[in-house]
Amino acid sequence: MSEILGFREPPREGLRDRVLALRSQPLFEGLDDEALLLLAEHARSVTYRAGDVVAPEDEPPRALFIVLEGELVATRQGKALVKIGPGSAYGAFALLAREPPPLASAATTMRVLEVPAAALETALDENHSLLRKGLAVAAAGVLEFTGNLPASPLFPPEVDEGTYYPEPKSMVERLIQVRRGNFARMNLEALIDLARQMIEVRFPAGHLLWSAGDPPTHSLYIDCGRVRCIAPDGEHVDIGSNFTLGVLDVWGAKQRAYTARTETPVIGYRIEFETFLTLLESHVEVGIQLLRTFARTLVVERYASQSGRN
Numbered sequence: 027m028s029e030i031l032g033f034r035e036p037p038r039e040g041l042r043d044r045v046l047a048l049r050s051q052p053l054f055e056g057l058d059d060e061a062l063l064l065l066a067e068h069a070r071s072v073t074y075r076a077g078d079v080v081a082p083e084d085e086p087p088r089a090l091f092i093v094l095e096g097e098l099v100a101t102r103q104g105k106a107l108v109k110i111g112p113g114s115a116y117g118a119f120a121l122l123a124r125e126p127p128p129l130a131s132a133a134t135t136m137r138v139l140e141v142p143a144a145a146l147e148t149a150l151d152e153n154h155s156l157l158r159k160g161l162a163v164a165a166a167g168v169l170e171f172t173g174n175l176p177a178s179p180l181f182p183p184e185v186d187e188g189t190y191y192p193e194p195k196s197m198v199e200r201l202i203q204v205r206r207g208n209f210a211r212m213n214l215e216a217l218i219d220l221a222r223q224m225i226e227v228r229f230p231a232g233h234l235l236w237s238a239g240d241p242p243t244h245s246l247y248i249d250c251g252r253v254r255c256i257a258p259d260g261e262h263v264d265i266g267s268n269f270t271l272g273v274l275d276v277w278g279a280k281q282r283a284y285t286a287r288t289e290t291p292v293i294g295y296r297i298e299f300e301t302f303l304t305l306l307e308s309h310v311e312v313g314i315q316l317l318r319t320f321a322r323t324l325v326v327e328r329y330a331s332q333s334g335r336n
Contacts, residue, residue: 044069047092047139051115053163054156061153068145074132080116083129087121089140096136102128109133119164121146122321150314157306157313164320165278171324174238174257174283176271188250188267190291194226195249203249203268204295216309223305224295235271235286242275242282244298251292256285264289270297273316 044066048054054062071094074080080091080098091098098110107128110116120127121143150157172178195203200221205212212220224247229235235246238258247270255271256262265271275282276299306313 040071041066044071044139047094048141050113051092053115053118053160055159057153057155057159061149061156064149064153064156065141065145069139069141071137072140073137074135076132076134078132079129080132080138081127081130084126086124087117087127087143089142090118090121090146091116091130092139092141094137094139097133098130098136098138099133100128100130118146119167119321119324122160122164122318123325124318125322125325127325150317151310154307154310157310157317160317161277161313161320163278164317164324165274165276167278168320168323169274169278169283172274173259173261175261175263176255176265176269176274176284177263179261179263182263183265183269185252185264185266186268187252187290190250190293197221200224200295204247211315212312213309216305216312219308220297220302220305220312223301224297227294227296229288229292229294231288231290233288233292235288236282237285238282240282242272242279242299244296245270245272245276245302247271247295247297249293249295251294252289253286253292254289256287257283274320276302277320 041063045059045062048062048065048069049057054065074096081087081089083102092115093110093112095112098116100107100110100116116130117127150160169175177183201217204221204224205217227246229251235253238256248265248267250267252264252266253271254262254264271286271294272282275284
């Protein structure tokens, strides 16, 4: 595998220590040994002196960094964003989103465990449990950032209510529609499999879709209409056509994070969580693309909001 990935495999000495360091991270907690070994076999321990650049700003991310000793600081355009100490990781979401990370440098003499980008990408493709864990951690992170809403009120989506239609759409019409929204990058075979399992639902204005605290059993693709989502603290955001509602709850929470109520008549497609799990087993790239979407929210929008506060 190391020849395919394009880097030299590090010595096996210390493999147990690398596995333990990986297991301490929320992203990898609870994973089976196979998943951890896929990563640990290619990880390496690297020492940096104070002031050394660990990850340059505005360059493609090359690795996931787990701080073993010392402290790392991330900055954007000279503004400090976050400091990371022993036991914490840096760069996972930038790597998954394929977005340039902020500048990361050593605040003190430090030692990190570096997991090359290619090793993480390969492990996600080969190990289903790692992909599911990544989706759960990333979705929970997005929910925290958005204030337990489907989108951040700081970066609200544009609401296009679409056009209400009286008769159900044909399979071809449904495929054309969903390919314009969240599933635009899904390959056609996976898209067809998903469209076959989507259940059309219609709701009048003022209908309660779910309440905060309900079990998150499904997501809801909104074909037309407007839905208001209200967090427990009273903050709200409206969403419209071509938005899949409830995905973050399904993956990142044990209960609905917010209350959702229709503002207008709504036509949507219900997607059961178990159906989506079956889809991932046949089309792993669908899960990886969803993970990249979550990660991009955490990297682009979170860092933008942090920069704005500094």
